[in-house]
Amino acid sequence: MTDVINFTAERLSEAELVELIEYHNRRYWELGEPEISDSRYDELMRALAKFDPEHPLLTAVYAPAVASLGSVRLTEPMLSLNKAYSFEKILDWAQKIKRFANELFLIEPKYDGISVCFDGKTLITRGAGEEGEDISDKIELIELETKNYVGKLNQPARGELLIRNDDFHNIYSRIVKSGGGHYKNSRNAVGGIVGLKDTALEMMKLQKAKLTLVDYSLISYPVNFDELKEQWEDILSQLRELPYPQDGVVIKIADENYAHSLGNTAHHPRGAIAYKFGGDEDEDTPNTILRNVEWTAGKNCLTPVATFDPLDITGTTIKRATLHNAKFIETNDIQIGDAIRVIRAGDVIPKISARGKVNGKDRTSALISHCPFCNSKLVRKGPELCCVSADCKETILQRLLAAIRNFGIEHLGEPTLRKMMEIGRVRHLGDLFELTAKDILQLEGFATKSAANLIEEIQKARIVNDYQVLAALNLPAVGINIAKAILTHFSLQELPNVTVEQLAAIQMSHKIGQKESFRVLGMIRAKAIHQELVLNTVFLEELLSAVKVIRSAGGEKLPTICFTGKMPEKRSFYEKLARSAGYEPVSEANSSLGLLVAMDVNENSTKLKNARKNNVKIVSLDEFLKEIVPAEDNAASQVEVGETMDLF
Numbered sequence: 241m242t243d244v245i246n247f248t249a250e251r252l253s254e255a256e257l258v259e260l261i262e263y264h265n266r267r268y269w270e271l272g273e274p275e276i277s278d279s280r281y282d283e284l285m286r287a288l289a290k291f292d293p294e295h296p297l298l299t300a301v302y303a304p305a306v307a308s309l310g311s312v313r314l315t316e317p318m319l320s321l322n323k324a325y326s327f328e329k330i331l332d333w334a335q336k337i338k339r340f341a342n343e344l345f346l347i348e349p350k351y352d353g354i355s356v357c358f359d360g361k362t363l364i365t366r367g368a369g370e371e372g373e374d375i376s377d378k379i380e381l382i383e384l385e386t387k388n389y390v391g392k393l394n395q396p397a398r399g400e401l402l403i404r405n406d407d408f409h410n411i412y413s414r415i416v417k418s419g420g421g422h423y424k425n426s427r428n429a430v431g432g433i434v435g436l437k438d439t440a441l442e443m444m445k446l447q448k449a450k451l452t453l454v455d456y457s458l459i460s461y462p463v464n465f466d467e468l469k470e471q472w473e474d475i476l477s478q479l480r481e482l483p484y485p486q487d488g489v490v491i492k493i494a495d496e497n498y499a500h501s502l503g504n505t506a507h508h509p510r511g512a513i514a515y516k517f518g519g520d521e522d523e524d525t526p527n528t529i530l531r532n533v534e535w536t537a538g539k540n541c542l543t544p545v546a547t548f549d550p551l552d553i554t555g556t557t558i559k560r561a562t563l564h565n566a567k568f569i570e571t572n573d574i575q576i577g578d579a580i581r582v583i584r585a586g587d588v589i590p591k592i593s594a595r596g597k598v599n600g601k602d603r604t605s606a607l608i609s610h611c612p613f614c615n616s617k618l619v620r621k622g623p624e625l626c627c628v629s630a631d632c633k634e635t636i637l638q639r640l641l642a643a644i645r646n647f648g649i650e651h652l653g654e655p656t657l658r659k660m661m662e663i664g665r666v667r668h669l670g671d672l673f674e675l676t677a678k679d680i681l682q683l684e685g686f687a688t689k690s691a692a693n694l695i696e697e698i699q700k701a702r703i704v705n706d707y708q709v710l711a712a713l714n715l716p717a718v719g720i721n722i723a724k725a726i727l728t729h730f731s732l733q734e735l736p737n738v739t740v741e742q743l744a745a746i747q748m749s750h751k752i753g754q755k756e757s758f759r760v761l762g763m764i765r766a767k768a769i770h771q772e773l774v775l776n777t778v779f780l781e782e783l784l785s786a787v788k789v790i791r792s793a794g795g796e797k798l799p800t801i802c803f804t805g806k807m808p809e810k811r812s813f814y815e816k817l818a819r820s821a822g823y824e825p826v827s828e829a830n831s832s833l834g835l836l837v838a839m840d841v842n843e844n845s846t847k848l849k850n851a852r853k854n855n856v857k858i859v860s861l862d863e864f865l866k867e868i869v870p871a872e873d874n875a876a877s878q879v880e881v882g883e884t885m886d887l888f
């Protein structure tokens with residue numbers, strides 16, 4: 241690769257420019273660790289524009305990696321591999337693609353686990369094309385196997401997350417899965433564990449569950465075309481002896497530059513092909529018949545899930561699989577009654593790969609026009625069908641759930657929230673903050689202590705940063721960086737009235753060392769954000785009336801505040817409160833301090849003495865709380881929280 245820092249943009253080829261720009265995009269947007277200044281970055285962009293003024297990179301929209309666990313946009317969407325079900329097809333492909341007799345191919349196992357990448361900090365799945373999931377909370381369970389190293393996951397790696405066959409035999413026979421019982425096979429186990437969080441995940445850690453990340457570079461057989469023919473069976477039998485679950489073999493061009501130059505078809509990279517073990521040898525054979533499509537609600541759109549005649553794939557009975565989105569159904573012309581093909585390759589969740597060749601006799605559309613939950617007319621947004629009704633209970637539930645997670649309330653899961661909504665106790669986010677321990681105790685599965693804990697967690701989440709609120713709206717491409725940039729120019733209250741042009745002109749600061757430079761948000765992102773903001777006005781208002789928002793630093797300096805004395809709640813609690821009231825908490829009571837809050841103003845602590853000496857304003861905790869919590873707000877805050885806490 242070209243020197244990523246000391247380059248001369250004018251001397252680089254188009255391909256080199258693209259490579260560098262993509263590299264620095266990743267440093268900036270995904271890792272949050274830029275290595276070059278904005279002006280150096282702009283040199284690359286200008287040079288690329290000379291080659292191709294229409295190059296998509298010049299106008300691309302990026303999203304920064306999310307700080308919390310959640311979806312992560314991938315710079316390089318992972319394409320699935322073209323598949324061959326016979327060795328003849330492999331040879332055909334290799335024969336066509338080789339440039340000379342000694343063209344080198346690599347034969348590698350096609351692991352049956354979850355494809356992930358680890359950059360040294362964040363572990364991300366690469367399962368769903370353009371978006372991956374941050375699963376860093378599983379790192380503790382993972383052992384890395386890469387060249388010359390087996391041990392803790394402590395270095396960047398790209399590979400497959402799986403459970404070794406021997407580990408499955410030895411460890412998983414004693415591990416009790418969430419909900420009881422044992423895992424049926426290692427594929428189920430790895431998928432199950434990756435899907436766990438919070439307490440359920442802690443249980444896995446306590447039981448010493450182990451996952452293995454096999455780096456893709458670990459096992460790779462280099463062969464030329466002749467050797468491919470001669471050694472195929474031999475290599476296959478060696479691969480099958482490896483202690484890793486596999487569902488096939490990957491054959492790829494060894495020369496990365498050549499492979500790269502071949503590019504991709506609409507669906508597959510041309511420089512590699514997968515050979516599938518067993519399964520359906522005859523591609524024309526339909527797998528099963530699509531019987532029905534259920535649409536499940538998400539925070540933004542509806543996802544189609546197919547139900548079909550049961551299938552046995554690699555030892556697991558499957559009756560349901562995702563149909564991805566409305567566009568997939570259209571593109572593949574899939575209708576209820578049709579034959580469909582279901583795969584589980586490399587992915588834990590089964591998915592429909594395509595429609596079989598046979599049309600159903602009585603085909604009925606798999607698409608819907610109205611929301612299955614509220615019956616309002618659905619709206620198409622890109623590939624997705626979305627319910628945009630403000631009254632849709634299911635969408636409200638999913639959005640509430642997303643907001644709840646965004647605000648860091650971890651112990652309130654979907655079933656509990658659903659129950660609360662069903663009994664009418666929670667309709668809006670605001671209702672959540674008025675819940676009492678008594679309300680929670682009425683629900684199944686809660687004891688006095690767990691109910692009190694949940695209430696405490698909810699009340700603490702009442703004070704949120706403004707960018708958390710903005711992130712909770714799930715606007716396209718708005719992560720923490722952009723949210724903060726937007727909020728230094730406009731308050732949340734102002735957002736619904738901000739125009740596209742105003743958004744587009746927002747400058748994002750980009751600091752490297754002492755130097756700070758700026759880049760504007762741009763029209764493409766601004767339009768996308770604006771469109772969603774308009775649709776989310778009601779939800780935003782609801783959020784704002786429910787929580788106490790800490791305003792991001794908007795330029796002017798905030799007055800400082802300091803606390804002294806032993807107070808009923810943790811210091812961090814009062815500091816958060818002070819921030820929400822527009823103060824900047826500091827730890828020292830020097831002459832520049834704006835306000836000192838004391839538990840007992842008559843005490844003689846160093847802070848109090850300093851404050852008196854410097855004529856700093858001193859108030860008691862009670863006075864401070866009265867001052868910052870206005871009367872009406874105070875009423876709303878008089879939440880019955882049982883005897884475990886007394887907030888205000």
Ligand SMILES: [Zn+2]
Pocket residue numbers: 611612613614615616627628629632633634635
């Ligand atoms: Zn609806």
